[in-house]
Amino acid sequence: MCSPHKGLIFTAVKLxxxxxxxxxxxxxxxxxxxxxxxxMVHKVNSGHPGGSLGCAEFFVALYNEVMxxxxxxxxxxxxxxxxxLSNGHISPVxxxxxxxxxxxxxxxxxxxxxxxxRLQGHPTTHEGLPGIRMASGSLGQGxxxxxxxxxxxxxxxxxxxxxxxxxxxxxxxxxxxxxxMYASAKKVDNLIATIDLNGQQIDxxxxxxxxxxxxxxxxxxxxxxxxxxxxxxxxxxxxxxLQKAKALSGKGKPVCVLMHTxxxxxxDFMMHTxxxxxxxxxxxxxANGLAQNAETLGDY
Amino acid sequence: MxxxxxxxxxxxxxxxxxxxxxxxRTNKNVVALCADLIGSLKMDEFIAENPERFYQIGxxxxxxxxxxxxxxxxxKIPFTGTFANFSTGRVYDQIRQSVAYSNKxxxxxxxxxxxxxxxxxxxxxxxxxxxxxxxxxxxxxxxTCDYNQTKAATIAIADYHGPVYLRFGRxxxxxxxxxxxxxxxxxxxxxQEGTDVTIVxxxxxxxxxxxxxxxxxxxxxxxxxxxxxxIKPLDEAAILASVAKTSCxxxxxxxxxxxxxxxxxxxxxxxxxxxxQEFIGTxxxxxxxxxxxxxxxxxxxxxxxxxxxxxxxxKRK
Numbered sequence: 062m063c064s065p066h067k068g069l070i071f072t073a074v075k076l077x078x079x080x081x082x083x084x085x086x087x088x089x090x091x092x093x094x095x096x097x098x099x100x101m102v103h104k105v106n107s108g109h110p111g112g113s114l115g116c117a118e119f120f121v122a123l124y125n126e127v128m129x130x131x132x133x134x135x136x137x138x139x140x141x142x143x144x145x146l147s148n149g150h151i152s153p154v155x156x157x158x159x160x161x162x163x164x165x166x167x168x169x170x171x172x173x174x175x176x177x178x179r180l181q182g183h184p185t186t187h188e189g190l191p192g193i194r195m196a197s198g199s200l201g202q203g204x205x206x207x208x209x210x211x212x213x214x215x216x217x218x219x220x221x222x223x224x225x226x227x228x229x230x231x232x233x234x235x236x237x238x239x240x241x242m243y244a245s246a247k248k249v250d251n252l253i254a255t256i257d258l259n260g261q262q263i264d265x266x267x268x269x270x271x272x273x274x275x276x277x278x279x280x281x282x283x284x285x286x287x288x289x290x291x292x293x294x295x296x297x298x299x300x301x302x303l304q305k306a307k308a309l310s311g312k313g314k315p316v317c318v319l320m321h322t323x324x325x326x327x328x329d330f331m332m333h334t335x336x337x338x339x340x341x342x343x344x345x346x347x348a349n350g351l352a353q354n355a356e357t358l359g360d361y
Numbered sequence: 362m363x364x365x366x367x368x369x370x371x372x373x374x375x376x377x378x379x380x381x382x383x384x385x386r387t388n389k390n391v392v393a394l395c396a397d398l399i400g401s402l403k404m405d406e407f408i409a410e411n412p413e414r415f416y417q418i419g420x421x422x423x424x425x426x427x428x429x430x431x432x433x434x435x436x437k438i439p440f441t442g443t444f445a446n447f448s449t450g451r452v453y454d455q456i457r458q459s460v461a462y463s464n465k466x467x468x469x470x471x472x473x474x475x476x477x478x479x480x481x482x483x484x485x486x487x488x489x490x491x492x493x494x495x496x497x498x499x500x501x502x503x504x505t506c507d508y509n510q511t512k513a514a515t516i517a518i519a520d521y522h523g524p525v526y527l528r529f530g531r532x533x534x535x536x537x538x539x540x541x542x543x544x545x546x547x548x549x550x551x552x553q554e555g556t557d558v559t560i561v562x563x564x565x566x567x568x569x570x571x572x573x574x575x576x577x578x579x580x581x582x583x584x585x586x587x588x589x590x591x592i593k594p595l596d597e598a599a600i601l602a603s604v605a606k607t608s609c610x611x612x613x614x615x616x617x618x619x620x621x622x623x624x625x626x627x628x629x630x631x632x633x634x635x636x637x638q639e640f641i642g643t644x645x646x647x648x649x650x651x652x653x654x655x656x657x658x659x660x661x662x663x664x665x666x667x668x669x670x671x672x673x674x675x676k677r678k
Contacts, residue, residue: 137436145431186463194434196463199454205424206459209431209439212416216392217435236455239421243428247416 087296089357090161091121095327096360097157097170099350102341105174108182111337112228113154115259115322118299119226120158127303129221134164134191142221143210145195147203148228148257149183150339155192156180160361164192167361201234203227204254208244211252222310225254230262233271238283244315245284252315253306257293259324261335280317293322328353365537365552365571371508373529373565374472378403379508380515381440381470385411388438388519394429395442396422401531402442402472426452429467430459438519439467445474445528446487449494460524461497468518469494473531474504475615476643476660477565477653486648492620494526495593501546502593504528504614504622506567508536510590513544521546528564530615532653535568538588549596551603555585558671559603559610563589563622565657566613566641572664577671584671592622597629604630609637609674613667615657618642637677639670 094117102108124130128142146155153173160167165179172178179190183198195206207225214221231237244252256276264270273279280287286309290302299320306316324338325331328350331342342350384391385407393407394416408415416432418425422443429439441448448471449456460467471490478486495502503518503525505511511529518525525546538550552567553574562570567588574584585603589596604610610630612623623640630636643660657663 136434138434139436143434195430195465196458199458202423202427202455202459205427205455206431208424209428210434211431212428213432213435213437216413216437219435236421236423236427239419239424240427243418243421243424246419 084296087121087125090125091117091296092327092354093356093358094121094154094157094161095354096351096356098153099328099342099347099354100360101153101156101170101173103347104171106341107174108153108341109150109339110153110341111261111324111331111335112148112151112257112259114328114331115294115324115326116151116154116226116257117327118294118296119255119257119320119322120154122296122299122303123224124158124162126300127307128224136186136194138194139217139219140221143194143223145203145207145210145223145225146184146197147225148200148231149197152180152182152184155184159192161358165190170361200228200231201236204237204240207252207254208240208249211249214251222307223252225252227254227256228262229256229258229260229273229276230267230270232256232273232276241280241283241285248313249315250311250313253303253310253318254315255318255320257322258319259322261324261338263335263338265335277319284314286312286314286316288316288318290318290320293320294326367535367537367568369536370533371536372531372533373505373508373511374401374531375403376505376508376511377470377472377515377527377529378406380512382406382410383512383516384519385414390436390438391440391519392416392432392437393440393442394418394425396420396425396447398443401444402470404442422447422452423455426455426467427459430463430465433465433467440470441467442470442472444485445471445490446485449490449526450487453493457497461500464499465524466522468525468527470515470527472529474528475530475565476648476656476662477530477532477615479531479653479656480650482650483647488617488643488648489620490528491592491614491616491622495620495625499524500593501525501591502528503546503591504564505590506564506588507534507538509538509540509542510544513542514590517544517546530565534565537568537571547591547594547596549599550588550590551585551599552588553584553586555583556606557583558675559585559587559600559607560613560667560671561587561589561600561610561622561626562613563592565615566662566667569662569664570613570667573667573671576664576668582671582675589622592625595625595629597633600626600629601634604634604636609678611639611641611667611670611674613641613662615662616642617645619645637674639674641667641670
């Protein structure tokens, strides 16, 4: 069993019904998520803001518009869509969106990376945080896990979908290609795997570190359905892309979404560089970043 | 005490296959995965009877462990099957993060463990897997001694919720435990009572320990034989109760003495009841090609070696 939550007392709240009526509201939430990300990593002077900021629209869209979720949280996740984060270092955006979706109190974001917290540096089931079904952090494992969960859904005759997110640099891990080969061969067509193509990794650009060539061609060669979201930081484009992916599911092939994002999106000095992959802003930089993302739903 | 008799040589991996087939009929949540070694793991019967609950992964063990972890989400109980080497060392990080740390109900079933894999040689003869697996928090580690016990263990672990490493082997060996013996995880079996020395053995070395005990009896030495099928959690009470009588112990395993059963026993004794101990196992070495019997003889993992170690440890009391 998961370890009991240590020290800090929070309770999981019931998951509210979706009430995101329009793009404006989703964008407001996204801005608030950006503030959460900046404040979380600033407070503990550690964490990964760059990829988190770049994927804010994706997470907000997924959890508030795209996925079918049931109330509450249980590990098995039967009769609802599931999501697996493979590149676990972008935990700040995951935690913020989960909290603001109602999986746990937003005040708990205050405990990110602190001792005795459920919000570990990389996501885990170990401390029993609602919304997390698999530990991630060591890269390259999430695709296999998502495939397994998708195959369990087929066995359970559960028509819901499994979503996953992977970094582009993460594709350098060989296990992905085992999983990519397997998913098409076994017709795992209830899986929608999104690749965050921000072109950056810790040591520099993906082109510089290990050029990956044509990622779309690679997935196509492995017989996946492949579609692109060219504007991965545009809420409408993200939703449209994910809805298209949904429509492509169930037709005998796994679906890959190549989502082009800007690392550090929404904070000008963090954008288009790997420098903010795993670095926290100082006080002045935080103030600057927050000024570019005015409070919408209220800070935690 | 019951005198144990070899009812006919059988391989432990066939015990796994029989146990898995039983689970296929009795537990609808059990699913099986294999990385291109169906025949070696004796999974054919389960697959023939439950084709929809079997996943052929191909030669991709890391992917297999991840898929198994994912299958638990949705309530499945995955049993993965491949050689011990590819079940552990090759996929250590996948097991660590996606299975152990994530506390997933995956049963990692590993055949061809140790030297008795034989002629394929050192690349395939893992002698470090018990150590690797026992270091993972929350991982149960089981090494069975014969066909009947392997079948019983396979069935038993389906009822335990949490990650399990089940280790067995390739060659046909004595089948001597009762077919109806219940298997309780973490409960040592006292096979033979004695007063002069305790032999704590696991896996293929249990039968060798019984032969050693007979040889010792002829020399007037009374050996107590304990079958430790579960290395973690270790049945410390059974070991402590025995050494309270005998005041010395020999551990025997088809594994490196670094990181194996012997070290777990030594840690227990050092902190609770220090007594002289001798270690039967490979000594910080890789194996090599040869027949199982030749290898067990060369690396000192047989009844003769256990007998000698018992005589030595008694003198150290």
